[in-house]
Amino acid sequence: MNVVNTIWHADAHDNPRQLLSKIFRAAVVAAHPELAIRSHLPVRPKGRTIVVGAGKGAAQMAAAFEKLWVGPLEGLVVTRYGFSSPCERIRVVEACHPVPDASGMEASRQLFEAVSDLGEDDLVVALITGGGSALLASPAAGLTLDDEISVNKALLASGAPISAMNTIRKHVSAIKGGRLAAAAHPARVVSLIVSDVPGDNPALVASGPTVPDATSRHDALRLIEAYGIGLPATVMAHLKSAAADAPLPADPRFMLDEVHVISSAAVALDAAAAEARRYGIEAVILSDAIEGEAREVGRIHAAIAREVAQRNRPFSKPVLILSGGETTVTLWNKGKGGRNSEFLLAFAIGIDGIEGIHALAADTDGIDGSEGNAGAFANASTVSRMRAQGVDANDMLADNDSWTAFNVVDDLFVTGPTGTNVSDLRAILVT
The missing domain is CATH 3.40.50.10180 (Glycerate kinase, MOFRL-like N-terminal domain)
Known part of the structure; x- marks a missing residue:
């Protein structure tokens, strides 16, 4: 195993959040x-x-x-x-x-x-x-x-x-x-x-x-x-x-x-992919122009991540799956949250209990919706940790209350204003 891959595996298994944060920062810097x-x-x-x-x-x-x-x-x-x-x-x-x-x-x-x-x-x-x-x-x-x-x-x-x-x-x-x-x-x-x-x-x-x-x-x-x-x-x-x-x-x-x-988002995604490769992990960009209901886009991304985690297709593990673009949220209720946290809550429900999947979804300007977070993190334990705190992820999604759900388990991603704004960055690490 070469040195680059050693660095990658240490970050992937010991602190995937830190790696995803570094990838986000690289994307924002490139788009400055x-x-x-x-x-x-x-x-x-x-x-x-x-x-x-x-x-x-x-x-x-x-x-x-x-x-x-x-x-x-x-x-x-x-x-x-x-x-x-x-x-x-x-x-x-x-x-x-x-x-x-x-x-x-x-x-x-x-x-x-x-x-x-x-x-x-x-x-x-x-x-x-x-x-x-x-x-x-x-x-x-x-x-x-x-x-x-x-x-x-x-x-x-x-x-x-x-x-x-x-x-x-x-x-x-x-x-x-x-x-x-x-x-x-x-x-x-x-x-x-x-x-x-x-x-x-x-x-x-x-x-x-x-x-x-x-x-x-x-x-x-x-x-x-x-x-x-x-x-x-x-x-x-x-x-x-x-x-x-x-x-x-x-x-x-x-x-x-x-x-x-x-x-644009393309610049940020290219930089995110390059940062992942610097750590010895292959990266794929699905698109820089994804639109649609945030929760539906989240479910589709979860299906792709599950396929990679369980069947090693259509991409081989380890891999970082990236996408950009701007999803939308139809407000059925008046909960707290933005399109990135709503995307990620649907994603978390879709990967519940499947080990080896870690994700970050965040707005490159540092603010997701009306709250103070850029987005949130999710992994195999997100939904069960919410449940342990008395929060049902499906109910939170139905109420457009993704901020509350991620706040309960301390999975919000907070950066403050970044100085740029090139839509959203979704980064899914499958190891």
Whole structure:
């Protein structure tokens, strides 16, 4: 046995949680925006450089950008409460996520103010990460902040994929769907985007404040019907009117703009796989774009892990099975938790009692849902340890109360804000 394999087997059997944590950290470091921004710096303009941005990793992007930028700059980015990072020339403001608030509405107003009265010699750099949809509260004319809050709450409870949610959001907003970039015209807008959406469509990240797409209000209405989403009458009336139409990509105001997806789930997964191989374990990536109900995706992953553990197929042990993308949760009850912990609770039920399986599911931004954990760990004993504490895993899953279930057995994974946001990382170790 060589030295690498000796290291691997020691970590796998003595402390698999520690190994999975190292793999998560490697993924997050690889997706950190500073590395990606360095190779995507735009040409310095003749006029002013204005930085705008939104998302759970926007403050870290702003700090990285001003560190790398040679020349004067100014601007404003908005991030989630508690996710700020010190900047010297770019102002950082905080707002609520995942439900909009008045601070986000004021931040949107200030972003419009920052890009007003610009000329064709000026440059706007947009730093966009996931989470920006909720942070950029800016209801369309005739709608209110309460309307936008109702829309977000209904979407979060609907089980609709992120692509559907953001298509609807952009048609009830005054800032999303390319509208912020349109307001900056005739200045050139360069968008640097850290993608957290399956498929990495930049127009879907944060509902595309600086990136238009071709979806229409009619698409939004079809999605609302398809997912049975109940929205206020005022919102529905707006969506049925031409006032909801968003600018299209062919709009001449966008002709000189540039859009760059600088980091994504694929980058993080590749780094996670490389870290596993550094410890002598083969890694396979199922996909970086998995969507669907979190509990159903969890059951499918559990079936794959069982097949490997019991029959050594379709992958040979030892192996690390990786996947990314963003699942959804349909809220049937008002328990605590996020999509990663719900995925993992269904996974834990599916591998109950099967030794040699250890898993971590976590959001790369460090926050899973509305609680303070990034995700959770699970293994063969998770469900039985919950039972010993008087908690039934199936009941917790039915109640959307995965946070409580994992908290009882001290299996929550807590990292704090990571500075990036490239969707979820699911890592399943089978030895």
